[in-house]
Amino acid sequence: MRVLVVEDEKRLAENVARGLRDGAGYAVDHAADGDDAIFLAGSVAYDLIILDLMLPKRSGLDVVKTLRAKGSITPVLILTAKDDRDSVVTLLNAGADDYVTKPFDLGELLARAKAVIRRGKGQSAPVLRVDDLEVDTARRSVRRAGRELSLTPMEYRVLEYLVHRQGVVVPQTELLEHLYDYNWEKFSNVIEVYISGLRRKIDDGHATHLIQTLRGHGYVLRSDDAGKRI
Amino acid sequence: MKRASLAARIVVVVVGLDLLLLALLVALGMYAARSELQTAFDAGLQSKAMSIRALVRYEEDGSSDLFFDSTGLPPSADPAHPDVFAVYLKGNLFAVSPGWNGLPAATRYPSGEFARFRQQDVPYRGLILREIEILDREDDPTAPVAKITVVYASSLLEMRRRVLRVGLYLGGIGLLLLVPMSWLTVWAVRRGLNPLHDLAARAGEISVGAWSFEIPAKASSTSELAPLTHALQTLLSRLRESFAAQRQFTEDLAHELKTSVAIIKSGAQVLLRNPRSAEEYRAGVGSLVTDCERLESLVERMLRLARVEQLAEQGPRDKLGTADIRATCEAAIARITALASAKQVEVVLQGHDHTIMRADADDLELVWMNLLDNAVRHSPPGSAVLLNVSQEDGSHTLVTVADRGEGIPAAELPHVFERFRRGENENGASGHGFGLGLAICKAIVEAYGGRISLQSTPGRGTRVLVQLPTRPVPAVP
Numbered sequence: 001m002r003v004l005v006v007e008d009e010k011r012l013a014e015n016v017a018r019g020l021r022d023g024a025g026y027a028v029d030h031a032a033d034g035d036d037a038i039f040l041a042g043s044v045a046y047d048l049i050i051l052d053l054m055l056p057k058r059s060g061l062d063v064v065k066t067l068r069a070k071g072s073i074t075p076v077l078i079l080t081a082k083d084d085r086d087s088v089v090t091l092l093n094a095g096a097d098d099y100v101t102k103p104f105d106l107g108e109l110l111a112r113a114k115a116v117i118r119r120g121k122g123q124s125a126p127v128l129r130v131d132d133l134e135v136d137t138a139r140r141s142v143r144r145a146g147r148e149l150s151l152t153p154m155e156y157r158v159l160e161y162l163v164h165r166q167g168v169v170v171p172q173t174e175l176l177e178h179l180y181d182y183n184w185e186k187f188s189n190v191i192e193v194y195i196s197g198l199r200r201k202i203d204d205g206h207a208t209h210l211i212q213t214l215r216g217h218g219y220v221l222r223s224d225d226a227g228k229r230i
Numbered sequence: 231m232k233r234a235s236l237a238a239r240i241v242v243v244v245v246g247l248d249l250l251l252l253a254l255l256v257a258l259g260m261y262a263a264r265s266e267l268q269t270a271f272d273a274g275l276q277s278k279a280m281s282i283r284a285l286v287r288y289e290e291d292g293s294s295d296l297f298f299d300s301t302g303l304p305p306s307a308d309p310a311h312p313d314v315f316a317v318y319l320k321g322n323l324f325a326v327s328p329g330w331n332g333l334p335a336a337t338r339y340p341s342g343e344f345a346r347f348r349q350q351d352v353p354y355r356g357l358i359l360r361e362i363e364i365l366d367r368e369d370d371p372t373a374p375v376a377k378i379t380v381v382y383a384s385s386l387l388e389m390r391r392r393v394l395r396v397g398l399y400l401g402g403i404g405l406l407l408l409v410p411m412s413w414l415t416v417w418a419v420r421r422g423l424n425p426l427h428d429l430a431a432r433a434g435e436i437s438v439g440a441w442s443f444e445i446p447a448k449a450s451s452t453s454e455l456a457p458l459t460h461a462l463q464t465l466l467s468r469l470r471e472s473f474a475a476q477r478q479f480t481e482d483l484a485h486e487l488k489t490s491v492a493i494i495k496s497g498a499q500v501l502l503r504n505p506r507s508a509e510e511y512r513a514g515v516g517s518l519v520t521d522c523e524r525l526e527s528l529v530e531r532m533l534r535l536a537r538v539e540q541l542a543e544q545g546p547r548d549k550l551g552t553a554d555i556r557a558t559c560e561a562a563i564a565r566i567t568a569l570a571s572a573k574q575v576e577v578v579l580q581g582h583d584h585t586i587m588r589a590d591a592d593d594l595e596l597v598w599m600n601l602l603d604n605a606v607r608h609s610p611p612g613s614a615v616l617l618n619v620s621q622e623d624g625s626h627t628l629v630t631v632a633d634r635g636e637g638i639p640a641a642e643l644p645h646v647f648e649r650f651r652r653g654e655n656e657n658g659a660s661g662h663g664f665g666l667g668l669a670i671c672k673a674i675v676e677a678y679g680g681r682i683s684l685q686s687t688p689g690r691g692t693r694v695l696v697q698l699p700t701r702p703v704p705a706v707p
Contacts, residue, residue: 009489011521015496022504054485081488082481102485103492106499 001117001161002027002044002178006037006063007052007079016050016079019106024114025140025157027181034058038066045177046074047117050109051096053080053087061094068095075120077113079104114138121164128163130210131223133202135163142202149201154179158194159202162211162221171218195219237419244415245408252404256397263396267389271307272344275357278304279382282315283359286324286378287366294368296376298325311352311385318379333381349383353390356383425449433462441470482650483532486664490525497521531666535649535673538593542677553591555627555700556584556619561591562598563617566606574611577602583621585700593674600667601631601694608635608692627700630693637688646684647672671696 003026007013010032017028029044031037033056041049049067053060064076078091078099091099097116100109114137118124126138134143140156142149151159157179162170172191195211203209212220285299298317306312316332317325331349341360346353363375425448432446443466449455501514556579563577570577598617605615613634622628638646645651649669668684671694675682680698 009493011493011517011524012489012496015493015500018500019496019503022500079492081485081492102488103495106496106503109496 001025001047001157001164002029002181003113004029004031004037004040004044004046004049006031006034006049006055006060008032008055009052012052015106016109019110020050020113023106023110025153025160026113027179027184029181032056034060034063037063041067041072041074042070045174047120047178048113049074049076050113051076051078053078053082053091061091064091064094064096073120075116077109077116111138118164123164128166130163130166130221131208132206133163133210135160144202144206151201152197155194155198155201158191159198159221162219166221169214169218169220174218237416237423240419241412241416244419245412248408248411248415252401252408255404256401259400260393260397264389264393267392271355271384271386271389272357274307275344275355275382275384278313278384279315279357279359279380282317282380282382283362283378284365286317286319286364286376288368288376292369294373294376296324296364300325303327306384308385308388311387313382313384314349314354314356315380315382318381319376324378345383346386347383349385353386354383355386356381425452425455429455429459429462436466438473441466441473479649486528486650487525490521490528494518494521494525528664528666531664531670534596535666535670538670538673538677542673550588550590552586553589553594554584554586555594555629555698556581558591558594559598559617559619559629562595562602565595565599566602569603570606570615573606573609575606575609576614577606577617578614579617579619581619583619583627583702585619585621585627585702587627587678587698587700589678589698593678597671597674597696598629598631600671601696604667605631605633605635605692605694609633610635621700621702622697625699625701627698629696629698631696632691632693634691637690637692638684638686639688643684643686647682 001024003020005013005016005020005028007016007030013030013032017030020026020028026047029040029046031040035057037049037051037055038058040046051060051063055063058066060078060080064078067074067076075097076095078096079102080087080091080099081102082088088099097120098112100112114126118126118137126136128135128137132145136142137160140160142151142156142159158175161175161178175191195213199209199211203211208223210221210223212222214220281302281304285302286296287299289295289297296319304313312327312329314327314330316323316327316330329349333345333347341358341362343358345356345358347356348354357380359380361377361379363377367375425446428446429449432443432449436443443463445459445463449459497514497518501511501518506514559579563579566577602615602617609615616630616632618628618630618632620628647668648665650665651669672682675696675698678698680696682694682696684692684694686692
């Protein structure tokens, strides 16, 4: 998952970004003002935007309105120091999905971030299932047929993204875009390495192969009959 | 204190004037009635005196003796106080009415005159006709006609009673009319003051929550209330602005405080979330201490601002010492040196005028510190910040701080002295820049009766001018 943190207080942005990377394994980009936020959100498909309300150049409310006017469906989680009812109602009506008030609890911020991402991708339970594969996004653990699997952080991130988009063909470029922030060099063959690692840990020894490769198209996580290894 | 009622005052004055008018009317009425009655009275006297003249006759026996025929006397006007008369023939009393007391001894009335005198303590008015020929004639037309003097008087009491009746009548009617008139006056005055009551009621509805003040139509169309409504509106709009500014400030402050706390809290939670090495913990706690210092500096600046604003409200205090402007500048430069050398910026003090003013030296030093701090932070390496102190005239000193930094966009200039106003490239990153520095400078300078202004050309640099009321340092003997 890739998150855009829009916050003008550099220290706060650092803390939030670090919390998201360490606590949820997300890729995080940072924008320090409203204009940068609009630009970044327009050029990258983020899974979530965490947005401070008081920003230089453009207010957070203005950013939300602009994004929604441009047709963006990326979930927006607001960071606000105002907790009066009116401003919260205005925000939600403008297209924000949720909010936390400063000073917030980092654990709560992460939980809400996960929930908003989940709902944005059509999932509701924190434990996502495909056939007998279980991905617990809260504990960041994976089980197949009741047995706990040990994944590397990057393997988990690839699987987490695929399981959120289960049944949909995800191209390599999409995976790259959603798993790395701006500071990474992008090599598509890294993805192939993670996918093969995941296949080995998840599908080996099982009759149904859940991770499938559609050559020239991408990857899909599903449990139908097409799952027989070609 | 007893409150004076405007309405009561107006009513008392109007009713008092009504009474005065009524008294005048009664007096005039009585005077007019008396004049009319007296004319009739005098005409009556004239004709009655003539009747008496006709009653003096010659005897029928052909002698030239005279007699008074008392059978044809005219009737008295007032039966209670009958008319009196006297007829004199050649200086002797010839005929007289009952009750005639004679004229007062000293009277010497010319003929045809009316006279006033008393008869049995009753005022009478009489007519004296001297040496008039009697009407009767002797048979011999050549014989001389006898001449008599007639005095005829009637009581004035009846006439006076009538005049008094007219007065009473007029006064009574007037007083009766005065009652509804007064009531009408009270009603009209109260009604006239209605716009004032409306205005008061409307003004009474104003509160911190409800600022809207519509002048009632009646009040706005009343010219006497115009200054009051105008003053009220001006006062209200000023109050509203001041409240809005205060509310904005409180919101901004809450935002800053919550953000500062959020930084510390999230920093600590990030640190606690995963197991870390001692090195990482040390670095994390170090950042937390820096974050705490930032919060501390925010609180300290807020308190400073509050103190300066309090000072401005109370006005300059007597116990203030005197401060040498140039000395405070030198002290500020000494404190900024470390930052300046780190940024490779030179701070140059120009001007040699020593002037003093009644002020707390720490306050002035803080102003120069804030201005120099801004200037140094926005100066490119290798450039210089100029601090110039010059005595403008005997009573003012101008201090300028000029840098060769990137300048401030024209759109930002009107807002630079607002609290929590940050420049575009200033943010929390520097750990400074709460946007309070210039606000504090302005508050201090204005509290001491000075003025502060800022000139800036983007790309060329910024110059802050501070003008303070001072006097020259007295020469040391």
